[in-house]
Amino acid sequence: MISNNKMFGILVPIISVLLGLIAGAIIMLGSGHNPIRGYVALWNGAFGDGYTLGETIRRTTPLILTGLAVAFAFKTGLFNIGAEGQVIIGWLAAVWVGLVIDAPMIIHLPLSVLAGAIAGGLWGFLPGILKAKLGVHEVIVTIMMNYIALFTTNEIIRSVLTDGKTTTESIPQTASLASAWLQGLTLYSRVHYGILIALFAAFLMWFIIERTTYGYELKAVGFNQHASNYSGMNVSKNIILSMVIAGAFAGLAGAMEGLGTYGSISVMSGFTNLGFDGIAVALLGSNHAFGIVIAALLFGALKEGAGEMPTTAGVPTELVDIIIALIIFFVASSYMIRWAILRFKKEEK
């Protein structure tokens, strides 16, 4: 028998997505657009041909990783708002190593990817140790770390990696995740091998959390620190470890952008939003690795497909932001949906 909690974990997001799409349709109707044409355009914009499919996967890749970054910390009872900063710092580190090191691909590429993960991990380590040793709330620290990452990175791009320019040179082929083969398959989209790394990371998270003693400890600390301490677990160590692994996932997301999509890093006027979207992805994916992959794909598709809506259906792209916001609203207010499901089940009896 499937337990109630599991059932809700699957049903609530699906119903939320449907409600979000229905509400989006109503808004389109209300503003004088044809919702069927709007959604057909959205679908075609995301999965219509090889190119859009490739771009959808490219958008999905970092969202999987930032979703994992938020969910992993959440399993230990920590709210990692810092995925954003961890993405930026991971991006910087990956490109930096990509630019300055000269080595054959078999060494250079893994090293660059690893640099992104380590930098992100370090960006998670600081809030982790502050939380564990001094009890400083991780939400405050990670939010501040986001700004530190953004402005430090911009300054490093301008004054260290370039000579006052806003974009670095492109990384050499030996550090690139780009794949001529994948691009050929998808009519020269920017899809890259990073999706494999993201999927592997999702599997890794599932394995660590569900199958290892590390996951057992991390979850126990998240549920009840007193009992964890009583049973001999090191609570501080687990808090730090959780933030480091979460940061490493987000750092990898940055590396995907730097080594895969763009092949460089540019001065940013604001946040990438990959980290913040990761919070929504984790929420929609019920903090479960598989759910996160699906949720990231949905977000990637919505964002990619939105581009097609103004040209063929006359619907403004902002509508997709509204739909995403509504989906999040419905997930967050899952209590209503649970209540409705329970009512429905009872009447069935």
Next chain:
Amino acid sequence: MEYAIEMLNIRKEFPGIVANDNITIQLKKGEIHALLGENGAGKSTLMNVLFGLYQPEKGEIRVKDRKVNITNPNIANDLGIGMVHQHFMLVEPFTVTQNIVLGKEPTNKFGKIDIAKARKEIQELSDRYGLKVDPDSKISDISVGMQQRVEILKTLYRGAEVLIFDEPTAVLTPQEISELMEIMRSLVKEGKSIILITHKLKEIMEVCDRCTVIRKGKGIGTVNVSETNATELASLMVGREVHFKTEKKEAQPGENVLQIKNLYVKDSRKVDLVKGLDLEVKAGEIVGIAGVDGNGQSELIEAITGLAKTNSGSIRVNNKEISNFSPRKITESGVGHIPQDRHKYGLVLDYSIGENIVLQTYYKKPYSKAKVLNYKEIFRKAEDLIKEYDVRTPSVYTKARALSGGNQQKAIIGREVDRSPDLLIAAQPTRGLDVGAIESIHKKLIEERDKGKAILLISFELDEIMNVSDRVAVMFDGKIVANVKPEETNEQELGLLMAGSRVKAGERNQ
């Protein structure tokens, strides 16, 4: 005969379990009616049905001979049913008056809360029933017993005719318990009716008129308290003969297992609470620590188990110094600990029973290998333990949170005893449990003793200390002030020692 409330043939099911199966309880006007049953027998479920928190699958509820349909607590309130919960629902920084009016604030004609009017009304209610509650005190400043009276006032203020008390004495001191009994008597004298949910037979015999017994979700029957006795009630509840006095052989103490010398421990406010304590527990003996709560017992346990740092002094287990070791190292040195607060320390409530069973051993073979958990072994172990220790749970995959307190405790005891520690610390192991569970836990402790383990029992129940211990160490003001044999002392003498008023000559700090 008109009944204040009748619950007829109530049936309530949860997935995988029938919590109430054909239970009938009829409450006469002006009586105190006990609802007796073991932990997990379905008492709370039945009352939640009455209070509108659950809907029954079958059966009917009648109030004053009228069939009613209680679908939420507001309807129960309107029908004059009030519940005094076991866990208080009070806002700590608010005053008594503010808490009582919360949700039913009286307002003047401009819509402003008329607190003065409420205050007066509450004062009157308090005086009428002899509750002695000060309407202006803050909840955070008053004792647990007083807080309970605020809960009682809350129901009276809302016009309750029928009061349900959910295990009201679990959190009270003996003094507060006898005061509560007085209050209950004055409530019925004023025409209220009371349902008392409990598993304490002493209280039923003392204060109740009739008693309805339920066992494993089934209604067993209703008896007049004047025509029965505690032994009969106990066997009705448990379904077999119950022995109040635990049988045990003479202890055969061996080598010292625990040896504490001149121990000092500070609490979180940096105040010394254990002040130069000496204590020994030998293999094959049960040492009971008797004392009034707050004399350093909790700090002593925390120091032995590594949850708190010691300031000075030595703690040796099997002749190895363990003071200020990490909890894990202490566990591995052969110490088991049944914690006083099972929800805070003993269990991860959101983990399954199976996962809780390996809380200290998950990192060892066969439960994991190379850091990878072997859930098959974990759940197999859990299956064995729940059978051996009679933990009633739908399955080993059920979350610990879903179990009744007694079954949670049995799971913890199973886990700790099964590791076969040389020293077992049992802190209030039977708190909040019914006689059947208490009996089996005492038996387990004595069994372990007979296997040559050292057992340190901490309890605020003198009955338990006298019944189970081979030696009683009286703790007062952070020190052991006397060591006595239970058969050579009595409750009066222990009571005096616990109050620090008399120290037996020549036995101090032995």
